[in-house]
Amino acid sequence: MPDNAAPLLEVADLKIEFRSGRETVYAVNGAGFSVRPGETAAILGESGSGKSVTASAIMRLLQCPPAFIAGGAIRFKGDDVLAMPLNQWRRRCGREIAMVFQDALAALNPVFTVGWQIAELFRAHGERSGKKAEARAVELLARVGIPDPVNRARDYPHQFSGGMRQRVMIAMAIALGPDLLIADEPTTALDVTVQAQIMDLLQDLQKEIGMAMILITHDLGVVADVADHVAVMYAGRVVERGKVRDVLGKPAHPYTLALLESVPQLQQNSQSLRPIVGSPPDMAAPPSGCAFHPRCRFATGECKVKLPPKVAVAPGRVAECHHAKSVFNGG
Amino acid sequence: MTRFLARRSVHSAFALVGLIVAVFFLARLTGDPTNLFLPLDASLETRKEFAHKHGFDRPAIEQFWSFVKDMSHGDLGYSLRKQRPAMELVLEAYPTTLKLAGATMVIAIALAIVIGALAAYRPGGVFDRISGIASLAGASAPDFWVAITGILIFSVSLRWLPTSGVGGFPYWIMPITVLALRPFGLLVQVVRSSMLSALASAYVKTARAKGVSERTVIFVHALRNACLSIVTVAGDLTVGLINGAVIVETVFGWPGVGKLMIDSVIQRDFPIVQASIMLTATAIFLLNIAIDLIYVALDPRIRHQ
Numbered sequence: 001m002p003d004n005a006a007p008l009l010e011v012a013d014l015k016i017e018f019r020s021g022r023e024t025v026y027a028v029n030g031a032g033f034s035v036r037p038g039e040t041a042a043i044l045g046e047s048g049s050g051k052s053v054t055a056s057a058i059m060r061l062l063q064c065p066p067a068f069i070a071g072g073a074i075r076f077k078g079d080d081v082l083a084m085p086l087n088q089w090r091r092r093c094g095r096e097i098a099m100v101f102q103d104a105l106a107a108l109n110p111v112f113t114v115g116w117q118i119a120e121l122f123r124a125h126g127e128r129s130g131k132k133a134e135a136r137a138v139e140l141l142a143r144v145g146i147p148d149p150v151n152r153a154r155d156y157p158h159q160f161s162g163g164m165r166q167r168v169m170i171a172m173a174i175a176l177g178p179d180l181l182i183a184d185e186p187t188t189a190l191d192v193t194v195q196a197q198i199m200d201l202l203q204d205l206q207k208e209i210g211m212a213m214i215l216i217t218h219d220l221g222v223v224a225d226v227a228d229h230v231a232v233m234y235a236g237r238v239v240e241r242g243k244v245r246d247v248l249g250k251p252a253h254p255y256t257l258a259l260l261e262s263v264p265q266l267q268q269n270s271q272s273l274r275p276i277v278g279s280p281p282d283m284a285a286p287p288s289g290c291a292f293h294p295r296c297r298f299a300t301g302e303c304k305v306k307l308p309p310k311v312a313v314a315p316g317r318v319a320e321c322h323h324a325k326s327v328f329n330g331g
Numbered sequence: 332m333t334r335f336l337a338r339r340s341v342h343s344a345f346a347l348v349g350l351i352v353a354v355f356f357l358a359r360l361t362g363d364p365t366n367l368f369l370p371l372d373a374s375l376e377t378r379k380e381f382a383h384k385h386g387f388d389r390p391a392i393e394q395f396w397s398f399v400k401d402m403s404h405g406d407l408g409y410s411l412r413k414q415r416p417a418m419e420l421v422l423e424a425y426p427t428t429l430k431l432a433g434a435t436m437v438i439a440i441a442l443a444i445v446i447g448a449l450a451a452y453r454p455g456g457v458f459d460r461i462s463g464i465a466s467l468a469g470a471s472a473p474d475f476w477v478a479i480t481g482i483l484i485f486s487v488s489l490r491w492l493p494t495s496g497v498g499g500f501p502y503w504i505m506p507i508t509v510l511a512l513r514p515f516g517l518l519v520q521v522v523r524s525s526m527l528s529a530l531a532s533a534y535v536k537t538a539r540a541k542g543v544s545e546r547t548v549i550f551v552h553a554l555r556n557a558c559l560s561i562v563t564v565a566g567d568l569t570v571g572l573i574n575g576a577v578i579v580e581t582v583f584g585w586p587g588v589g590k591l592m593i594d595s596v597i598q599r600d601f602p603i604v605q606a607s608i609m610l611t612a613t614a615i616f617l618l619n620i621a622i623d624l625i626y627v628a629l630d631p632r633i634r635h636q
Contacts, residue, residue, distance in 0.1 A: 061536050087545070094542030101540075106533035111555050111631060124543045156631040172541060 006078075007034035008180055008212050009058070009097075014072035016053055016236075019065060023284045027053045029236035029291075030072065035180065035229075040206065040213045042223040042244065044259075045233035048280050051216045052102075054233075055182050058214075059099050060089055076180070095125050098173035100202075102185040104165035108157035114141070114168050115153025121175040140171040144201060163194035167201065174205050181206070182214045187222070199226060220263050224248055232256050235281050235291035242317040252311070252319035252328035254296045290321065298323045332627075336620065343616035347609070354608050355398060355601075359391050364411060364599035385411065398605075407609070408602030410595075417602035421588060421610050427497065428580070428587030429614075432572035435507050439514040440565055447522025448549055448557075451530060462519060469516030478509045478582040495584030506583045510576055514568040518561065525560040529553035558629050566622035573614050 016028035028050040035041045043051045056062050058074055060081065074081040076097060081089060101107035109117060118137035119130070127133045134153070141149035144167040157165055166186060173181055183202060187195035203226060206213050215227055223230055223244060230248070231241040232255065240253035251257040261274040278295035281287050287294055293303040302322050311324035321327060365382045382388040386397060401408060407418045446466075450459040485505065486494040492501050529535065530553050538552045539545075580590040588607050595603035627634050 056536075059540050061539055063531070090539065090542050090544070092542070093540055099537075099540040101533060101537060103533060107537045109534040109538070109552055109556070111629065112552075113631075120538075120543060121541050124541060124547070156635070158632050159635065169537075172537070 005036045008037045008077060010034040010075040011054065011058065012073045014054060014057060014074065015070040016057055017068045017070050019068055025283045026286055027236055027283055031233065031236060031238045033231040033238050033241055035212050035214055037179065038210055038212050039228045040215060040226055042215045042217060042227035042230040043233055044217060044220065044223050044230055046218055046280060048283065049233040050236035051233050052184055055099070055184050055214065055216055058182060059093060060086060094121055095176045096178055097180045098178040100169050100173045100181065100183040100186045103189050104169045105157060107169060108165060110157055113154050113156055118172050118175060121172060125176060140175055144171040162190050163198060166190060166198050170201060170205065174209060177209045178211055180212045180214065184216045220259060235286055236283065237291065237320060239292065240319040246317060250328060252313040252317060252324045253321050254298045254327055255292050257327060298327060339620050339623065347612055347616065350612050351605070351609060354605055355395055356391060358601050358604050361599060363387050364601065367599050368411060407606045410603050411600045412598055417606040420603060421591065421607045424586055424588045424591045425610060427585065428589060429573060431506060431510065431576065431585065431587060432569065434503065435510040435572060436514060436565065436569050438507060439511040439518055443515050443518030443522050447519045448526050448554060451523045451526035452549060454527060466516040466519035469512040472512055474509050474513065475578050475582060477512060478579055481505050481509060497586060506579055506585055510572065510579050517568065518565060521564045522557060522561055525557035526553055529556045562622060562625055562629065570615050570618060573618060574611050
């Protein structure tokens with residue numbers, strides 16, 4: 001994909017808070033990234049880093065309140081998503097932008113047949129004939145590799161295995177050939193062997209349809225295999241972004257570096273893994289300055305008090321760290 | 332499915348037998364009807380004759396065997412007071428009760444679903460708060476008080492509605508309103524809480540991400556799931572009503588089975604007590620089976636177990 005193409009989706013300085021009576025949780029604190037048509041962007045981060053909340057915000061699925069968009073903008077095809085009337089955005093959901101959720105058993109409605117739930121996409125987007133919608137649902141089931149689709153369309157979600165359910169979710173998401181698919185940890189709930197099948201299916205469909213994909217994951221291996229670009233999230237901020245090969249090959253943020261060091265690698269014969277010390281910050285009371293400083297071995301006095309700037313360490317490479325250049329050159 | 336129905340029917344039959352035995356003997360513990368039926372100055376001979384004619388002079392266990400023998404021929408005895416077959420009287424009163432119960436539940440459920448669903452859509456909003464107060468008031472208002480106050484205001488003072496009896500539409504308004512208050516109040520709260528959890532579920536998120544209209548999200552995706560707990564509570568409340576709404580039927584002079592039952596208990600008209608309890612018990616068993624069938628129809632996860 002050309003690097004200079006206009007972005008399909010742009011998230012700029014997004015801030016999301018969850019406000020309950022006593023406390024405010026600062027889930028996302030100025031996240032920014034963009035996705036160009038056809039490319040795969042990964043959002044990498046541990047649980048609580050704000051990646052799923054960001055995805056829900058893009059789809060406008062957050063329950064407000066308690067969620068509250070405190071700042072920033074989301075632009076899809078140049079349109080301001082957050083300023084758009086909700087029902088206008090809903091009409092574009094499913095058709096232009098779609099989402100695959102993590103836990104397909106919870107994400108599929110237990111009391112309707114799988115065929116009905118897929119056919120609903122066509123009905124919601126203008127197909128008047130119920131029969132035609134059902135027939136297209138069966139076609140989709142076949143397309144995502146579900147055997148005996150005619151009969152399986154009449155089954156309920158609980159009658160499917162985990163992998164097959166995730167295929168149903170994917171069938172629903174790609175039904176109308178969206179321009180952008182957000183996959184929120186699509187393989188986390190699955191067996192390792194099934195994970196690979198589902199990722200392969202997603203990649204095949206992506207090529208076929210020519211859609212862009214945002215892959216939300218905590219799995220470095222998946223990112224390395226599938227994504228073109230990666231945005232590493234920590235404590236609600238995108239701390240580093242760039243092309244996957246570059247970021248994973250030569251990280252510029254201490255958190256990315258620490259993530260890479262904590263993953264077992266076959267080709268290296270190092271005996272011990274280096275875990276990231278400490279635990280993720282409490283987002284109701286995030287650390288001052290750089291949120292990673294309590295766990296960072298590069299941290300200096302400056303990191304405790306000053307939010308790090310966006311440092312461009314190389315073309316297309318940005319890291320939010322006071323020491324980005326030295327990490328990039330020495331890491 | 333057939334096995335399930337067969338098992339339920341056998342259970343029900345056993346329970347029914349136990350109930351009949353209990354009612355038969357408990358009724359006789361209340362005393363001899365003879366003294367209630369005959370005038371105070373009736374002679375000893377007349378009393379003896381009356382007791383003998385109806386078998387009240389025999390031991391209870393003997394009375395029970397002859398009752399069982401008659402019942403096996405479909406004979407549930409004659410009303411002591413009305414000189415007509417007891418079952419005939421009960422069957423005459425029962426449709427009136429059923430109509431009242433049916434109309435009440437249909438109205439209570441329909442209103443509760445709409446109001447509960449709207450309250451759950453914006454929890455904490457103005458509508459939610461108002462409906463919360465209204466449903467709590469409805470669920471806790473004592474029906475005898477509401478009924479009498481209603482008669483005082485709408486019949487006595489304003490003269491808009493008849494005080495009691497059966498007839499055209501105006502006769503139905505107050506009994507239904509009074510009866511529906513409690514089911515309505517309870518159901519609004521059940522609908523609200525089950526809709527709240529349904530609307531917060533992942534499948535509702537999926538539906539929204541699919542671009543489904545908000546109306547379909549609420550009234551198809553969420554409500555269909557919320558129905559499961561609504562059916563449980565609504566079923567229970569309906570059981571309470573097809574028993575005969577004793578208080579409301581009495582206050583409004585509604586000739587239903589509740590009023591018939593309470594009158595016959597007071598008058599020790601045993602055959603009617605027995606017949607009406609048998610019929611209402613059977614109706615309750617049938618209703619419970621119907622509720623189970625609705626459950627199976629609503630939840631595919633039960634169907635495939």
